Amino acid sequence: MSTNLTPATGAARPHRKDHPLWFLIPALAVLVVFFFVPTLFNFVYAFTDWSSFKSEINFAGFDNFASLFGNGTLLNALKVTLVYAVLVAIFQNLFGLGLALLLERDTRVNRAVRVAFFVPVIMSALAVGYIFQALLKPDGALNGIIGLLTGSDVSIPWLGNTTWTIVVVAIVHAWKWMGLSMLIYLAGLKTIGDDVLEAGRLDGAGRWTMFRSIKFPLLAPAVTFNVATALLGSMNGFDIVQATTEGGPGGTTELLNIFIFRTFGQGLFAQATTMSLVLFLTVTVLAFPVIRFLRKREDVL
Amino acid sequence: MKKPFRYTLALAAAGAMALTACADPGADSGSGGPVDWPAQDADLSGTTLTIWAAQNSNTVPDSVIAGFEELTGAEVEVVTVPDPYEQGVQTKVATGDKPDLAFWQPTASQLTALNASQNLQPLDDAPWLDAYEPELRDITGILDGTRYATLITTPAVQGVYYNKEVFAANGITEAPADWGAFVELARDLKADGVTPFHEMGADRWGTQWWVQVQLADAAADGLWDRVNAAEEEFTDPAIQGAIDTYNDLIEEGLFNEDIKTATFEDQGAALLAGDAAMVVQVNSFFGQLQSLADTDELNEKIGFFPIAPSGNVGTFIPDQSNALVAFRTGDADQESAARQLLSYWMGEGYQGFVDAQSTVSLQSGVDTPADVPDALLSVSESLGGSVGSMQASAIANPDLYIYLADMIQGTKTPAEVAEATQSQFNELAKAQGAEGF
Numbered sequence: 001m002s003t004n005l006t007p008a009t010g011a012a013r014p015h016r017k018d019h020p021l022w023f024l025i026p027a028l029a030v031l032v033v034f035f036f037v038p039t040l041f042n043f044v045y046a047f048t049d050w051s052s053f054k055s056e057i058n059f060a061g062f063d064n065f066a067s068l069f070g071n072g073t074l075l076n077a078l079k080v081t082l083v084y085a086v087l088v089a090i091f092q093n094l095f096g097l098g099l100a101l102l103l104e105r106d107t108r109v110n111r112a113v114r115v116a117f118f119v120p121v122i123m124s125a126l127a128v129g130y131i132f133q134a135l136l137k138p139d140g141a142l143n144g145i146i147g148l149l150t151g152s153d154v155s156i157p158w159l160g161n162t163t164w165t166i167v168v169v170a171i172v173h174a175w176k177w178m179g180l181s182m183l184i185y186l187a188g189l190k191t192i193g194d195d196v197l198e199a200g201r202l203d204g205a206g207r208w209t210m211f212r213s214i215k216f217p218l219l220a221p222a223v224t225f226n227v228a229t230a231l232l233g234s235m236n237g238f239d240i241v242q243a244t245t246e247g248g249p250g251g252t253t254e255l256l257n258i259f260i261f262r263t264f265g266q267g268l269f270a271q272a273t274t275m276s277l278v279l280f281l282t283v284t285v286l287a288f289p290v291i292r293f294l295r296k297r298e299d300v301l
Numbered sequence: 302m303k304k305p306f307r308y309t310l311a312l313a314a315a316g317a318m319a320l321t322a323c324a325d326p327g328a329d330s331g332s333g334g335p336v337d338w339p340a341q342d343a344d345l346s347g348t349t350l351t352i353w354a355a356q357n358s359n360t361v362p363d364s365v366i367a368g369f370e371e372l373t374g375a376e377v378e379v380v381t382v383p384d385p386y387e388q389g390v391q392t393k394v395a396t397g398d399k400p401d402l403a404f405w406q407p408t409a410s411q412l413t414a415l416n417a418s419q420n421l422q423p424l425d426d427a428p429w430l431d432a433y434e435p436e437l438r439d440i441t442g443i444l445d446g447t448r449y450a451t452l453i454t455t456p457a458v459q460g461v462y463y464n465k466e467v468f469a470a471n472g473i474t475e476a477p478a479d480w481g482a483f484v485e486l487a488r489d490l491k492a493d494g495v496t497p498f499h500e501m502g503a504d505r506w507g508t509q510w511w512v513q514v515q516l517a518d519a520a521a522d523g524l525w526d527r528v529n530a531a532e533e534e535f536t537d538p539a540i541q542g543a544i545d546t547y548n549d550l551i552e553e554g555l556f557n558e559d560i561k562t563a564t565f566e567d568q569g570a571a572l573l574a575g576d577a578a579m580v581v582q583v584n585s586f587f588g589q590l591q592s593l594a595d596t597d598e599l600n601e602k603i604g605f606f607p608i609a610p611s612g613n614v615g616t617f618i619p620d621q622s623n624a625l626v627a628f629r630t631g632d633a634d635q636e637s638a639a640r641q642l643l644s645y646w647m648g649e650g651y652q653g654f655v656d657a658q659s660t661v662s663l664q665s666g667v668d669t670p671a672d673v674p675d676a677l678l679s680v681s682e683s684l685g686g687s688v689g690s691m692q693a694s695a696i697a698n699p700d701l702y703i704y705l706a707d708m709i710q711g712t713k714t715p716a717e718v719a720e721a722t723q724s725q726f727n728e729l730a731k732a733q734g735a736e737g738f
Contacts, residue, residue: 051732052391055419071724138562160503160562162710248505249561250710251703262700265388266725267414268732269395 046274052267064274074275076251077259078282081235084170084255088234091174093226096181101211103182104189114186118179125176129243132172133159136244159245162252169253173240177233181226188222189215224294231290235283338428339641341648345375348638352379353403355386358622361404364657365650369642372649377642386621387411394420399628401639407442407450407624410698413733415626421449422627422636429647432664436685441619441693450626451643453654455661455681456619457584459510459690460607462676467495467578468604476606476613480515483608487555490578498550499557499577500709504565508705510581513690515543517609517616525694531730531737535723536716544715548708561710569593573602581608583618587676596674605679607687615680615687697729
């Protein structure tokens with residue numbers, strides 16, 4: 001539709017003829033079958049008693065919601081998910097922005113290093129999880145290295161601490177995705193005009209002032225995209241946490257998706273669907289104000 | 302432009318809804334029980350049977366399949382369903398995908414989870430039943446009075462694996478005869494500077510055995526029937542008491558120091574090396590030991606005794622690799638061929654099967670091969686007098702082990718463990734339509 005160069009004025013809309021509506025059907029069919037219907041069913045099944053224990057599926061009203069909110073597990077999982085998402089958003093953006101600033105200049109070395117930092121993004125998340133699980137074991141490589149440096153026997157249970165393990169896992173998640181944030185920040189930095197930077201330099205701005213007053217404000221659109229995708233994407237996190245801690249220790253990293261997986265495994269399909277509906281709604285409810293706030297930041301400029 | 306687009310979308314959605322809404326996953330027309338059991342060598346040329354197996358059971362049927370294919374001309378395919386196996390199978394069956402046969406935990410809770418009365422063939426009049434050792438014939442595989450699963454190997458027994466050398470070095474010549482003596486023994490060992498027990502808090506699943514072995518006497522007295530009928534709860538004294546005792550023993554320091562981070566692999570290595578004297582575990586733990594040492598070394602070092610409050614009573618817990626179920630596929634010939642394969646497996650093929658697997662025979666007429674390790678013989682000897690575990694006897698299998706692991710990590714109190722387990726049990730029982738929930 002945007003290819004139509006002549007403005008559509010008056011009653012006659014000539015582009016209708018060369019783009020008939022039925023051209024939409026193949027794409028629409030894919031959209032409906034693979035996106036629309038599953039989402040719809042996510043809503044429908046949440047109000048039934050679908051389980052692996054019987055063949056018939058009956059309407060159950062708000063029963064699933066009542067029992068899920070009745071015991072604290074769902075709220076706890078929701079809390080863990082939010083904490084995890086915020087941590088990932090912070091770390092991933094800090095790492096990504098730091099890398100982008102470090103590798104900003106287009107030298108040959110920088111190009112190679114950028115590729116190296118992008119490799120984790122295309123790696124399988126489960127593989128990343130299992131690698132870190134091995135590295136972070138009490139007798140794993142990380143403790144070995146620390147032990148070598150300090151000259152003492154170190155056996156810190158990185159993945160066995162009920163307070164700090166969620167931070168460790170969030171850092172692993174951020175490590176995997178930081179290359180993507182880096183790429184977007186790099187693209188953002190490229191859009192900053194040389195004249196602006198030069199003017200800043202002529203005014204005597206140092207590195208820090210240049211970053212704080214010019215680069216960072218002008219990166220606002222990149223920040224919006226990176227924060228929103230990291231925050232909302234990690235709300236749907238599962239693979240890395242499942243591979244490293246399986247929700248442990250003591251349920252302190254049990255994301256909602258892990259809880260859903262466990263519930264589904266118990267055969268309580270309707271309840272698992274209800275939970276994923278709750279997750280869907282939470283992400284939606286969170287997405288609007290977050291994106292609006294970040295967009296507002298862009299407007300101020 | 303906008304309006305017709307919306308209209309089309311709504312129409313397409315409505316169409317798709319109408320199409321899919323009729324499909325009822327898991328629905329199947331229940332036919333009557335099979336009456337005929339074909340001869341083991343009946344010709345099956347052109348028939349292909351599918352067996353679903355887990356990653357740790359997919360080579361179990363090899364010898365049987367080879368023999369059966371040669372005898373009947375049938376073709377048998379083993380399809381590996383990735384772990385977590387039970388979850389994968391349940392999901393496939395719920396969406397209408399079924400094999401002819403599958404490895405399956407023959408317990409009431411897991412047969413219920415598969416919706417046995419709808420999806421599985423009853424095996425009530427199977428020809429091999431009388432060949433079983435009498436006390437093993439009806440031990441498991443039965444739901445609501447109908448037999449749906451056939452046991453092929455000895456089910457696991459929860460009990461104590463101990464290091465014989467550590468026992469000998471501390472002057473212990475006899476296994477403790479009851480719970481009191483068992484705990485006393487642990488305290489003596491600790492006083493001598495030996496770590497009495499080893500638990501794997503990080504891998505979680507082994508934690509539940511400690512609670513379950515303490516419930517053996519109550520289980521013999523119908524504990525799980527009462528729990529199934531909502532007459533008794535996990536928070537009532539029997540089960541809560543067992544959880545409390547477990548917690549007390551941990552706090553007393555009778556377990557390994559790294560209980561929070563220890564894994565299944567650590568547990569096997571610790572017992573074999575004598576770093577810990579005893580481990581409460583099931584047969585798969587012995588499988589882990591077998592990957593670390595040969596039969597001679599294991600016979601020398603590792604022993605097994607069952608334990609319960611009142612004496613040496615084991616608690617059995619069959620798992621997926623111990624049994625097979627036959628599915629109702631709706632195709633009478635396929636169903637009959639599946640029954641024929643089971644007949645052969647438990648009939649002419651059984652000696653070859655136990656020999657190939659080096660496993661204990663369940664049938665009085667079939668000999669156990671000589672290379673079965675001593676500890677496994679002790680396990681299978683304890684089976685006859687053992688009682689059902691939660692998995693074997695309760696209608697639902699809540700994640701007790703996760704909550705107990707939470708307790709070890711310090712995020713749940715013993716009381717919260719019981720509450721969380723009961724609340725999950727209620728949900729599962731309600732979903733099954735069990736009375737009283």
